[in-house]
Amino acid sequence: MMPDIHQVGEGQQMPSAPVVPGTPAIMLDHVSKWYGEVIGLNDVSLAISGGVTGVLGMNGAGKSTLLKIIVGRLMPSQGQIRLFGTDPFKNPAPYHRLGYVSESEKLYDWMTGLDFVTTLARLHGMTRDEARERALHVLEFVGLTDVCNKEIGKYSKGMRQRVKIAHALVNDPDLIVLDEPLQGCDPLARTTIMNVVRELGAMGKTVLVTSHILSEIERITEQIVILHNGRLLALGNLHAIRELLDHVPHRILLRTDNARTLGRHFLPHPDVYGVRFPDEGELIIETNNLSGVHQDLPAIIVRSGALVTAIENPDDNLESLLGYLMEGRA
Amino acid sequence: MIQPAPGPPKRNLAETVWTRLDRKATAIAEFTMRQYRKRRSTWVVGIVGILLITLVMLFYIEAMAEGIPSQDQDDDSYDSDGDGFPDGQEFLHGTREWDAQDFPGGGVTPDDPSDWVDEDGIDYDGTMNPNQGHDDDGDCWALDPFDRDRNGDGIPCNVLYVWENGTLIDIIKDRNVDEDPDDGEFLNEAVHRSFLLGFGKFGYLFVLGIFIPLFLATGLIRDEHEAGTLHYLVGKPIARAEVLMYRLLGFIGLAWPYFLMLIFFSALVTGFFGPGDSIYRFSDLGIWFGVFIASALTVLAYAAIFATFGIVTPKYGVLLALLFAFWEFVMMFLSMFAATRDMGLATLSVSFWGSEIINSTAWLVWSDHADMTQQAEMLGWVGDVALWQVWLSPFPTTYPIVNLFISIIVLLLLTGLFVLVGQRAFKKREIE
Numbered sequence: 001m002m003p004d005i006h007q008v009g010e011g012q013q014m015p016s017a018p019v020v021p022g023t024p025a026i027m028l029d030h031v032s033k034w035y036g037e038v039i040g041l042n043d044v045s046l047a048i049s050g051g052v053t054g055v056l057g058m059n060g061a062g063k064s065t066l067l068k069i070i071v072g073r074l075m076p077s078q079g080q081i082r083l084f085g086t087d088p089f090k091n092p093a094p095y096h097r098l099g100y101v102s103e104s105e106k107l108y109d110w111m112t113g114l115d116f117v118t119t120l121a122r123l124h125g126m127t128r129d130e131a132r133e134r135a136l137h138v139l140e141f142v143g144l145t146d147v148c149n150k151e152i153g154k155y156s157k158g159m160r161q162r163v164k165i166a167h168a169l170v171n172d173p174d175l176i177v178l179d180e181p182l183q184g185c186d187p188l189a190r191t192t193i194m195n196v197v198r199e200l201g202a203m204g205k206t207v208l209v210t211s212h213i214l215s216e217i218e219r220i221t222e223q224i225v226i227l228h229n230g231r232l233l234a235l236g237n238l239h240a241i242r243e244l245l246d247h248v249p250h251r252i253l254l255r256t257d258n259a260r261t262l263g264r265h266f267l268p269h270p271d272v273y274g275v276r277f278p279d280e281g282e283l284i285i286e287t288n289n290l291s292g293v294h295q296d297l298p299a300i301i302v303r304s305g306a307l308v309t310a311i312e313n314p315d316d317n318l319e320s321l322l323g324y325l326m327e328g329r330a
Numbered sequence: 331m332i333q334p335a336p337g338p339p340k341r342n343l344a345e346t347v348w349t350r351l352d353r354k355a356t357a358i359a360e361f362t363m364r365q366y367r368k369r370r371s372t373w374v375v376g377i378v379g380i381l382l383i384t385l386v387m388l389f390y391i392e393a394m395a396e397g398i399p400s401q402d403q404d405d406d407s408y409d410s411d412g413d414g415f416p417d418g419q420e421f422l423h424g425t426r427e428w429d430a431q432d433f434p435g436g437g438v439t440p441d442d443p444s445d446w447v448d449e450d451g452i453d454y455d456g457t458m459n460p461n462q463g464h465d466d467d468g469d470c471w472a473l474d475p476f477d478r479d480r481n482g483d484g485i486p487c488n489v490l491y492v493w494e495n496g497t498l499i500d501i502i503k504d505r506n507v508d509e510d511p512d513d514g515e516f517l518n519e520a521v522h523r524s525f526l527l528g529f530g531k532f533g534y535l536f537v538l539g540i541f542i543p544l545f546l547a548t549g550l551i552r553d554e555h556e557a558g559t560l561h562y563l564v565g566k567p568i569a570r571a572e573v574l575m576y577r578l579l580g581f582i583g584l585a586w587p588y589f590l591m592l593i594f595f596s597a598l599v600t601g602f603f604g605p606g607d608s609i610y611r612f613s614d615l616g617i618w619f620g621v622f623i624a625s626a627l628t629v630l631a632y633a634a635i636f637a638t639f640g641i642v643t644p645k646y647g648v649l650l651a652l653l654f655a656f657w658e659f660v661m662m663f664l665s666m667f668a669a670t671r672d673m674g675l676a677t678l679s680v681s682f683w684g685s686e687i688i689n690s691t692a693w694l695v696w697s698d699h700a701d702m703t704q705q706a707e708m709l710g711w712v713g714d715v716a717l718w719q720v721w722l723s724p725f726p727t728t729y730p731i732v733n734l735f736i737s738i739i740v741l742l743l744l745t746g747l748f749v750l751v752g753q754r755a756f757k758k759r760e761i762e
Binding site: 072073 | 356358557562
């Protein structure tokens with residue numbers, strides 16, 4: 001029972017949470033959460049283990065609530081949550097294996113990045129030396145080595161996100177939970193963070209990441225969970241879900257110098273059931289088979305001789321995905 | 331040769347749960363202290379406290395430098411008949427003080443009138459011996475022999491101290507014994523002691539003791555919660571109950587040295603500028619030690635109470651703390667006076683038990699205090715000094731050392747109780 005006053009050298013790392021093989025990292029059993037009258041999460045059952053999982057949903061869909069319940073910040077109003085087999089609200093032991101990046105922008109602005117990560121690493125029971133060593137390691141991993149001795153208050157948004165991620169990785173967790181890690185980041189920080197998340201998945205960690213932007217999640221992972229109004233709407237492979245989407249009415253927007261000619265060339269296509277000209281130089285093709293039209297698109301454009309400057313899929317976003325899933329349900 | 335199978339790895343006993351908790355404890359306490367250092371409010375509160383104490387010290391130095399002038403209690407420095415000899419000198423030589431023609435002759439030179447002020451001081455030897463006092467100026471021995479033992483104890487020209495169960499209950503003087511003590515010295519001593527006790531109770535226990543935790547400890551958890559950074563601390567493999575305790579530890583790490591520094595400063599000033607012949611009044615260090623113990627425990631208890639208020643109702647925590655401070659203020663006044671204190675209501679406050687620690691130390695350190703009170707009463711000086719207002723007989727037992735322990739235990743129990751309440755509330759708190 002010697003108090004470790006000097007806090008140098010090597011400390012013994014003992015996982016406080018019992019490791020039961022085969023226990024899913026996260027298990028939710030009919031979890032609901034109300035905020036007074038407002039329902040935040042509605043009867044969600046879920047088990048997640050291994051790999052990167054994206055949680056998709058509009059603002060207010062219950063993504064943050066779900067994550068807060070998973071990391072034990074909130075207590076479910078109904079149902080059970082198990083983090084490595086333990087209730088995280090009642091027992092802090094599973095935090096040993098968890099790294100959590102909250103959506104909140106708040107940080108200790110007066111600390112340097114290195115200080116911040118080191119201090120919080122020490123709360124995992126590391127000695128000063130170990131904590132510092134680990135902190136430097138994770139700061140390098142997220143690409144903040146250059147600025148680790150600067151105050152966090154002087155960091156850009158992307159750096160702030162990355163220092164939060166670094167702090168979550170410092171205990172070498174098995175499960176990393178990231179709440180909107182890409183929000184407000186510049187493209188460079190975005191790419192770095194996406195790479196970090198992908199790399200973590202490749203290292204065999206369980207990663208849970210939320211977003212309201214479909215294309216962002218698409219670049220990170222295929223395994224998704226879709227939340228809508230607090231309900232679990234869909235769960236599975238993103239591409240499989242998209243395949244379903246291909247066969248519902250869909251629009252393709254083309255920007256061209258000669259919309260009318262181009263439109264005429266598209267009409268005979270068996271999958272196209274209508275064309276519209278919403279604006280000068282714009283053509284909208286309405287179709288039931290998105291991939292079929294996309295396949296023939298280049299040939300038709302060449303045949304028409306029109307100059308096309310852009311091809312967009314205005315329906316290829318979360319809203320239309322949700323719309324489809326909702327209707328499919330009804 | 332067969333090697334024995336390796337058993338489970340031997341665990342170093344020095345690396346037990348305690349060691350790891352300790353690591354987390356130092357991490358949080360250290361973090362808390364650094365956080366305080368970075369906040370402007372900490373510095374403002376700290377500097378205001380230092381200024382306050384310095385100001386009071388300046389007043390003290392001024393009061394002590396001026397002193398309280400001595401008076402001629404028996405009026406014998408006055409020359410009633412104008413023959414140049416003070417009445418006391420004439421009386422000693424048996425000449426008539428009202429007759430200008432009758433004065434000590436034979437080469438006796440007149441005394442300086444000031445020689446007959448404070449010429450017969452109190453000769454209390456500090457023991458329970460009933461026989462005390464000397465006739466320093468000889469004016470008792472100048473009386474007729476049958477007049478020399480007015481108190482009837484069989485000893486001429488002495489003072490009879492009447493003790494009952496170790497308490498001085500009465501002082502009966504023979505005529506002209508100890509009749510003109512050095513009241514300047516006595517009153518300076520009394521004022522000094524009153525100052526120490528009053529300042530210890532009001533200045534340290536009450537003003538600093540309550541306001542420093544009020545400003546710095548109410549937000550230990552609440553501020554983190556409101557700033558949205560609490561999840562960094564509680565999202566770690568460490569129980570929330572411990573987080574609260576280690577945050578309190580961080581506060582104590584700041585507050586105790588601060589109080590120690592200020593009390594040491596006060597002890598230096600009052601020790602060097604206080605009354606007495608020695609350069610430094612070492613005997614008062616015991617009092618200051620008592621003041622430090624009292625404020626340390628009081629501050630700890632208040633910190634636990636205010637931090638708990640901040641957890642239980644983050645919105646009204648400060649308001650609740652202010653109401654509580656007001657309650658403590660009223661109780662402090664009740665515990666100041668024997669009559670209201672002994673009603674017992676004040677025992678429902680932290681400040682009461684804090685001031686009992688100071689009262690008990692005063693009993694232990696200034697063992698002649700009760701006698702000083704009696705002497706002052708005997709000399710009719712009760713109204714002159716506030717000595718009796720800040721110094722109270724022991725409570726709840728008659729043994730100061732027992733009271734000291736009772737007070738310390740009560741304060742620690744109060745602290746523990748509120749820490750437990752805070753921990754329970756914190757455990758159930760959702761971090762939005």
